[in-house]
Amino acid sequence: MSLDAVLSRIDASLPDATDRLLDLLRIPSISTDPAFKPDCDRAADWLVQDLENLGFTASKRPTPGHPMVVAHCGSDADGPHLLFYGHYDVQPVDPLALWTRDPFDPVVEETAKGPVIRARGSSDDKGQLMTFLEACRAWKAVHGRLPGHLTIFLEGEEESGSPSLIPFMQENAAELRADIALICDTGLFDSTTPAIVTTLRGLLGEEITLRGPDKDLHSGMYGGAAINPIRVLARIIAGLHDATGRITVPGFYDGVTELPDVLRAQWQSLSFDHTRFLGDVGLSVPAGEQDRTPLEMLWSRPTCEVNGIWGGYTGDGFKTVLPSEAHAKISFRLVGSQDPHAIRTAFRAYVQSQLPADCAVEFHGHGASPAGQMQIDHPAFEQARHALTDEWGKTAAYVGCGGSIPIAGYFKTYLGMDALLIGFGRDDDQIHSPNEKYAMESFHKGIRSWARVLARLTA
Amino acid sequence: MSLDAVLSRIDASLPDATDRLLDLLRIPSISTDPAFKPDCDRAADWLVQDLENLGFTASKRPTPGHPMVVAHCGSDADGPHLLFYGHYDVQPVDPLALWTRDPFDPVVEETAKGPVIRARGSSDDKGQLMTFLEACRAWKAVHGRLPGHLTIFLEGEEESGSPSLIPFMQENAAELRADIALICDTGLFDSTTPAIVTTLRGLLGEEITLRGPDKDLHSGMYGGAAINPIRVLARIIAGLHDATGRITVPGFYDGVTELPDVLRAQWQSLSFDHTRFLGDVGLSVPAGEQDRTPLEMLWSRPTCEVNGIWGGYTGDGFKTVLPSEAHAKISFRLVGSQDPHAIRTAFRAYVQSQLPADCAVEFHGHGASPAGQMQIDHPAFEQARHALTDEWGKTAAYVGCGGSIPIAGYFKTYLGMDALLIGFGRDDDQIHSPNEKYAMESFHKGIRSWARVLARLTA
Numbered sequence: 001m002s003l004d005a006v007l008s009r010i011d012a013s014l015p016d017a018t019d020r021l022l023d024l025l026r027i028p029s030i031s032t033d034p035a036f037k038p039d040c041d042r043a044a045d046w047l048v049q050d051l052e053n054l055g056f057t058a059s060k061r062p063t064p065g066h067p068m069v070v071a072h073c074g075s076d077a078d079g080p081h082l083l084f085y086g087h088y089d090v091q092p093v094d095p096l097a098l099w100t101r102d103p104f105d106p107v108v109e110e111t112a113k114g115p116v117i118r119a120r121g122s123s124d125d126k127g128q129l130m131t132f133l134e135a136c137r138a139w140k141a142v143h144g145r146l147p148g149h150l151t152i153f154l155e156g157e158e159e160s161g162s163p164s165l166i167p168f169m170q171e172n173a174a175e176l177r178a179d180i181a182l183i184c185d186t187g188l189f190d191s192t193t194p195a196i197v198t199t200l201r202g203l204l205g206e207e208i209t210l211r212g213p214d215k216d217l218h219s220g221m222y223g224g225a226a227i228n229p230i231r232v233l234a235r236i237i238a239g240l241h242d243a244t245g246r247i248t249v250p251g252f253y254d255g256v257t258e259l260p261d262v263l264r265a266q267w268q269s270l271s272f273d274h275t276r277f278l279g280d281v282g283l284s285v286p287a288g289e290q291d292r293t294p295l296e297m298l299w300s301r302p303t304c305e306v307n308g309i310w311g312g313y314t315g316d317g318f319k320t321v322l323p324s325e326a327h328a329k330i331s332f333r334l335v336g337s338q339d340p341h342a343i344r345t346a347f348r349a350y351v352q353s354q355l356p357a358d359c360a361v362e363f364h365g366h367g368a369s370p371a372g373q374m375q376i377d378h379p380a381f382e383q384a385r386h387a388l389t390d391e392w393g394k395t396a397a398y399v400g401c402g403g404s405i406p407i408a409g410y411f412k413t414y415l416g417m418d419a420l421l422i423g424f425g426r427d428d429d430q431i432h433s434p435n436e437k438y439a440m441e442s443f444h445k446g447i448r449s450w451a452r453v454l455a456r457l458t459a
Numbered sequence: 460m461s462l463d464a465v466l467s468r469i470d471a472s473l474p475d476a477t478d479r480l481l482d483l484l485r486i487p488s489i490s491t492d493p494a495f496k497p498d499c500d501r502a503a504d505w506l507v508q509d510l511e512n513l514g515f516t517a518s519k520r521p522t523p524g525h526p527m528v529v530a531h532c533g534s535d536a537d538g539p540h541l542l543f544y545g546h547y548d549v550q551p552v553d554p555l556a557l558w559t560r561d562p563f564d565p566v567v568e569e570t571a572k573g574p575v576i577r578a579r580g581s582s583d584d585k586g587q588l589m590t591f592l593e594a595c596r597a598w599k600a601v602h603g604r605l606p607g608h609l610t611i612f613l614e615g616e617e618e619s620g621s622p623s624l625i626p627f628m629q630e631n632a633a634e635l636r637a638d639i640a641l642i643c644d645t646g647l648f649d650s651t652t653p654a655i656v657t658t659l660r661g662l663l664g665e666e667i668t669l670r671g672p673d674k675d676l677h678s679g680m681y682g683g684a685a686i687n688p689i690r691v692l693a694r695i696i697a698g699l700h701d702a703t704g705r706i707t708v709p710g711f712y713d714g715v716t717e718l719p720d721v722l723r724a725q726w727q728s729l730s731f732d733h734t735r736f737l738g739d740v741g742l743s744v745p746a747g748e749q750d751r752t753p754l755e756m757l758w759s760r761p762t763c764e765v766n767g768i769w770g771g772y773t774g775d776g777f778k779t780v781l782p783s784e785a786h787a788k789i790s791f792r793l794v795g796s797q798d799p800h801a802i803r804t805a806f807r808a809y810v811q812s813q814l815p816a817d818c819a820v821e822f823h824g825h826g827a828s829p830a831g832q833m834q835i836d837h838p839a840f841e842q843a844r845h846a847l848t849d850e851w852g853k854t855a856a857y858v859g860c861g862g863s864i865p866i867a868g869y870f871k872t873y874l875g876m877d878a879l880l881i882g883f884g885r886d887d888d889q890i891h892s893p894n895e896k897y898a899m900e901s902f903h904k905g906i907r908s909w910a911r912v913l914a915r916l917t918a
Binding site: 031032033034091092094095098159160161201203205207212213214215216217218219220221222223224225226227228230231233234235237238239240241277278281282283284285286287288289294297298301302303305306307308309310311312313314315316317318319320321322323326327328329331333356357358366367401402403404427430431432433434435 | 490491492493550551553554557618619620660662664666671672673674675676677678679680681682683684685686687689690692693694696697698699700736737740741742743744745746747748753756757760761762764765766767768769770771772773774775776777778779780781782785786787788790792815816817825826860861862863886889890891892893894
């Protein structure tokens with residue numbers, strides 16, 4: 001009965017909840033770009049204020065990078081201690097020219113698939129983290145108090161490698177340790193099927209700078225005789241995959257295991273629409289390892305991608321320069337028990353081995369996290385699954401996740417705490433891309449879903 | 460006797476000549492970047508004014524791009540009709556951070572190798588074109604009139620593919636046709652040995668854009684399954700050369716002939732210092748075709764270079780984007796009778812043949828000019844060689860040029876006019892690079908050299 005009242009309250013207050021989210025989305029909290037540091041700080045302040053308004057004891061906690069937001073309510077007497085995690089920082093917005101509107105001037109747009117909230121961070125992760133806060137708000141409005149014993153833990157460096165996260169967790173372990181962590185940074189299986197993530201890929205980021213001549217040269221004066229670092233870089237990148245799509249870095253596949261038959265059968269039962277998955281982004285043919293389905297590739301296979309490349313003259317017109325430097329940002333998604341540090345070492349050795357005379361390399365690491373495997377026998381998993389199934393009218397799927405949410409592994413490693421990953425994003429949310437959006441239905445049913453999960457976990 | 464007076468006048472007026480050059484160098488006439496169009500116009504105006512001051516009948520002539528400057532003096536009664544060509548536009552200045560000072564705030568700097576004029580365009584080509592104008596100025600001061608029958612033809616699009624040049628030459632053929640063209644856009648053989656260029660490499664520029672997904676994607680959501688255009692581009696670039704450094708585009712070497720023994724012997728007699736040539740730019744090993752010396756590579760072998768590459772996220776930090784597009788600017792230097800249009804077609808076919816499913820390419824051509832062979836049996840060549848030998852005290856060398864100065868071929872093709880390429884740049888002038896400079900000795904002895912050449916050709 002009281003859950004129904006909370007759900008009704010959520011329905012009635014959706015316009016107010018949307019306004020609050022739009023307000024948060026107006027803050028350009030791009031964590032990777034130092035120019036936006038004051039904005040990250042402002043987003044943290046906004047959340048502290050909102051949590052205080054909600055009745056939490058909230059504080060902004062400094063780090064060497066962007067601040068953490070930590071808030072508490074209740075005590076052990078109120079039932080299991082739940083920690084909720086989300087992140088308030090967002091990805092950069094370039095290429096800005098491809099946005100249909102200012103990424104930080106959010107709006108509710110009507111689309112063929114229903115209304116959406118359009119802005120950078122709407123889906124990743126401000127919209128998602130606000131689903132939990134709004135569920136708490138409705139709960140309090142109905143019950144006069146927040147639901148049980150909660151800790152809220154919001155990060156501002158998730159999109160830039162979380163450099164402060166582990167030290168902060170270690171320094172504040174007693175304060176942050178709970179019975180289970182709830183993480184809202186993932187997606188639905190499809191627009192009508194809720195999902196709980198059981199595996200996450202790890203992530204290793206590397207930036208390489210190749211140097212040849214000690215200055216930019218004229219390709220007429222030196223072309224042919226002088227080493228061109230762009231050509232060397234292209235050959236190194238081309239050599240990272242063989243003709244079958246396998247990654248060539250020695251030892252890369254150590255720790256990659258084949259999918260258990262039971263999981264393969266379950267994934268097949270999900271009837272994932274590979275054609276539509278690729279068609280949604282203008283593609284028709286899976287491009288990766290030849291003997292894998294896209295779902296297998298995304299959920300259970302490691303990858304190596306080039307996320308950025310630059311060198312020489314990149315402006316309008318033409319300049320016959322033979323450049324001194326070339327650069328690339330390269331990332332690996334990891335699975336199973338692949339060791340990111342061993343792979344970093346092997347990758348760097350591979351690059352070194354490919355360098356011709358007169359070419360030097362400089363490496364810059366950008367984070368390293370192993371893959372994660374959730375504890376689905378933890379009783380909270382089945383409780384949450386029932387709650388989601390109640391809300392969506394379809395059995396919640398246990399799914400893999402192609403992305404990397406290292407926080408789940410950190411909670412286990414540093415706080416001994418299992419994590420339950422529930423999110424409401426859709427595949428076409430264009431997170432990390434221009435025109436990011438969050439479906440209004442994701443926001444609305446996301447809030448309702450958390451109310452149901454909280455009701456079950458605190459019962 | 461009168462030549463001595465002209466040379467003395469040049470020596471005495473060097474400070475004034477330098478001031479005039481610095482004034483011209485202050486105009487940022489970067490032709491490839493539309494933002495600098497007004498500055499190109501301003502440089503043309505400056506030259507028209509200076510030529511009028513000198514006693515030429517000068518005019519700025521509009522084109523669809525940047526204007527031409529054309530000036531005349533004398534008539535057929537005054538002896539052979541000489542046309543002088545130079546260009547007033549300059550290369551872009553990026554990477555700006557590597558300049559030790561504002562590229563358009565020129566200065567005379569003392570260096571270990573003597574004083575230099577430091578600025579973008581000081582050597583390529585404003586300093587060089589002013590050597591001729593200053594020679595005319597001294598001549599007039601001594602003789603009371605300009606030297607003979609001259610046409611001055613200054614272009615403002617040389618660094619951006621000269622799109623207006625051929626139409627302008629065709630429309631104004633009668634006005635521009637002379638007995639021989641003098642071109643000042645090349646270098647000395649070494650800092651003490653003057654040179655006349657007998658061969659020029661051709662140039663073909665191509666820009667390619669590869670497109671995969673129809674939007675930027677998240678590498679966690681799509682990495683592995685979706686095609687990555689940066690990876691495709693890297694493979695295409697890596698495939699342009701084989702393991703021996705030869706270019707793989709089918710038919711590319713059609714029209715490339717081996718060096719005649721007599722030329723090979725002459726080049727060997729020049730005692731080119733390969734070690735110092737590479738050492739000057741921080742290199743030690745020739746990087747091109749395995750069985751060629753650097754001098755052969757630069758003067759007689761074709762090349763393929765990547766002048767620019769970009770795609771994905773190139774800013775600070777890391778962004779796990781799987782980009783929709785990747786781009787490269789690629790140029791070929793051509794020799795012998797290589798056909799730039801046939802090579803453009805073959806290059807595009809090669810790229811097309813390398814495209815995987817779901818990857819499209821767009822080509823943008825940036826100029827195409829064949830290699831050039833000068834008519835060294837034209838009597839002006841020996842006259843000029845003697846004049847240069849008189850000035851420098853060393854026999855002027857007949858040399859090849861790794862760069863591409865298509866104007867020489869155009870003069871022959873469109874005006875039936877041979878060209879004599881004499882210039883005073885040094886290998887370490889860093890043209891097209893940060894910190895471009897022109898040795899004060901190049902400027903001073905360049906002016907004197909032209910006075911001597913004019914005296915011989917108009918005798």
